[in-house]
Amino acid sequence: MGTLVGSQRIFSRLVKKRLISGLHHVSSGTAPPWAVRGMSVSNASPGFGLLFDIDGVLVRGRHPIPGAAEAFRKLLDRDGKLAVPVVFVTNAGNCLRQERSKELSQVLGVQISPDQVILSHGPLQMFPQFLEKCVLVSGQGPLEDVAKDLGFRNVVTIEAMRQAYPLLDMVDQSRRPRSGAAISVSLPAIEAVVLLGEPVRWETSLQLILDLLLSAGRPTEWSAPPPYPHIPILACNMDLLWMAEAKTPRFGHGTFLLCLETLYRKITGRELQYEALIGKPSPVTYNYAEQLILRQAMERGWRNPVRTLYAIGDNPMADIYGANLYNRFLQSRCRDSPGPHSCQSVLVCTGVYSYQGEVPSDPQESVTQTVFHGHRDFKFDPSLVEASHVVRDVGEALELILKKEGWRRSQES
């Protein structure tokens, strides 16, 4: 791959440990799909899987994108069930996948299960060594429920830290303690920081997280020089910007990470390090998506091997970059591998990326963004933000994919 520093190292390490290929089947107690013997291959089974981004592809803010539900009908069998393996891969993270699957079911008019939804933090399950540790979680929404759903058993929130150490959060004068407050609750040493998504009151989170990094997890015990490497950080969602109802993009979690990295470097003179960087465009996330696709195919009894993944998204720097990067990995993977051989990127124009006038016929000319909005640890490679296909919307995307695959709904039923 060669374009990515931190996450490539992490990804390679995971592959080396055979966690990636084995984890899911170990945890579910099922055999991998290629282990099924004595089954004949049915031509009616789809030989491809679909990865849909959500915001900017299927919804924009709280509003469905016109035509998305109609487009999905092409994927249903006679019983109204999805007839191809589908996962929804989003960098959103401040909610539970159960909530997101309910919203999607309503928007698309088809039953979507929580197991088909990959939020930015879903692939944290690939790092089981942290599940028993005492971790600080940063973000907003039902943080403790999200952490519990992921398998973390010993979680401390920023708010709990504020209460335990009332003298640390001093930027907002109205929230300072009135008199000389002492430590009110005793917390164990924090062993890792899990950044689930963008928090509110950034100054509080930045201050308290830095306190942990500079003190080996005991924020009242700063040492000079500060310990390095610092305690592990696992970060989900690197998007600098995202598209909501406003006409211009909004701050994403990547902006928060940029602030944290900049402050850490300014204060210590050293680089902040990540144990894991997940969410698109990280290959860890795409590998997790591949596992869920293969599991769906196996559970539905589709015997054709899934050879091609199609990733449909609106953000060149997250969806397209990630899909193309994973495609490089798949191409370098042994051709005898039973899994997919390619991952094609499909860029829609209903979100972050929007076309001016006609859709360009040459994808090489389709990306006009020249400022690199990707994460520090993902080096800019112009070829990775060039989509395999550029289409107007998700309807056109599905039309193109189904035509390429020669797949019709009637084949399934």
Ligand SMILES: [Mg+2]
């Ligand atoms: Mg999007």
